[in-house]
Amino acid sequence: MSEPDVLRILGKNVGLGQSAKVSFNVAKLHTQNTIDVPVIIERSKKPGPVVLITAGIHGDEVNGVEIVRQIISKGLNKPKRGTIICIPVINVFGFIHLNREFPDGRDLNRVFPGTSAGSLASRVANKLVNEILPHADLVLDFHTGGANRFNAAQIRIIKDDPYLDELANVFGAPFVLYSKNLSKSFRKTCFKSGIPILLFEGGKSSYIDNSITNTAVNGTKRVLHHLNMLGRNFKVSQPKKPCIHLLDSKWIRAKYSGMFKATISINSEVTKGDILGSITDPYGSFNHFVKAPNNGYIFNINESPIIYQGDAIFHISTKVKP
Template identity: 40%
Template sequence: MDPHEFVIAHEKIPRGERRKVLLKIGKLYDNTEINIPVEVIRGKKPGPVLFVSAAIHGDELNGVEICKRLLDLRQLKELNGTLLVIPIVNVFGFNSLSRYLPDRRDLNRSFPGSPNGSLASRLAHIFMTEIVKKSTHGIDLHTGAVHRTNMPQIRAETDDPETLRLAHAFGISVIIKSNVRDGSLRQSGLEHKLPMLLFEGGEALRFEESVIKVALDGVLSVMHEIGMLDQLRKSRRPKSKPYIAKSSFWMRATRSGIVRTIGRIGQLVHKDEVIAVISDPYGDEIETVVARLEGIIIGALLLPVVHEGDALFHIATFEDPEKVEESLSDLDEYGL
């Protein structure tokens, strides 16, 4: 539960107050100060402390819009507990439309960080100290990389009962029990026993309305599940039955050239089914790429040119992939 007086960046925020707090993280070459803005919303009643963060990779923009719309909701006036919303964690990368920090380090490989390390390490340390360690739950919003798109999905440590409860509450079809990466925010959250979800949806440098709507509904559903909201707004999106993937794997280009992708996001593909055709620019030396196993396509390359070994499709395997595909097709009429 949140304390009566919540302290962040040396500011004391009582219950029932909403305030924007700036986490100081450094300066530019010209001495301009750089801060991470955090919107702190405290309900009048005690409850969980949830952080919702976006743009740890500075070019992943869907999460920024999700956070903005979350902050605009009137429902937050009836909040129980404390909500910390951080629309832009990697402010350096966001302002340069880059995944990385100025030193080319990946912030999401730099946690838990250090007060005396690199720029990425220091930023990670500040985020851990001021946000993660003061929270009871977390949701981190991501997209695919540049020229790659991800179907809306949750990545979580499903062996933890509380995290699994959050994943089910989010209400989308695909949950991936993915291995945590060294230095990731999710790894540090696990080490602090923080129930945390990572949402993936869409591609970098884009606003995608369907992804934004799905994720916003999911965040609100989680808040309702943990008692931060007593009522949910009406949504025209039917809540999906979640399915936990058994595993996932990448299908890669077998040669360099021009690729024509046949598989699509959300499609069930069978073992040995042709999912892409690669040729040289003259139409010669054609090769086909076939699915290694049966599964659902949850991520895809959007570029038509590839080098040998480039990732083409991310495929997740399930106990009953037909039911997963059916669940996904039920959402097509909603543009989701």
């Protein structure tokens, strides 16, 4: 895509070398108070790629919001060429109450590309897809695990896309997880639009983890440096270890209800039969050890102290790219 001299976004013209903060408004609160979703645009005088950086599609995923906040506060979003568009909180309605969904009960990440006459979530998706996404050459979208499940820092991409493989390796998260694009998700819509997207997962909902945040911010710096967009004042660190590419995985589910405690750490490589945690009862009469069903890496752990039979408690890789 050839970057225009003047970028018209949400009714505002932004020229090369200019900065702008525009509002992404779709609806008011029931009290008639307006809700502004800030869209922060930074353009270099030198043309180049347009990178869209988003978070908060789910309102309770505050770690993603913190990542984009740091990208802005550190000035990483001021490119030496091209344009960077940041939307730190897309679902500001949910963010106010730390709810995953919109007030209409819908999951924004299951209604894309949306419609202009649909539900509230559908209208937000539609406006994002039609008025902002077409400008982007690359999307970096930040998420966390949900329901007390802590995700290892990971990039999720589809298989057999050399450019996404390249960018995922540049980002340098501990894991690259190959997964299908879910129907009606933002990632699926980007794919259909021909716009490459790196989806970052790390941490859990309603929680900010410094290690996860640092991994994501450093990964963003590497990608921007790779695109020759990172400002000259920033240093780029190399990942401590090469990315591990997870080709397939499965959830380990609780065989019993009870009090749960993981004894293995996130990111750990385990061997079949290793003890990962235990399920007990409040009365000290029952203790069940959860064991690894196969060799692999643990990249998600349920941190809820109380679980029920069938709950997902560990995500383990079953096949790793050589």
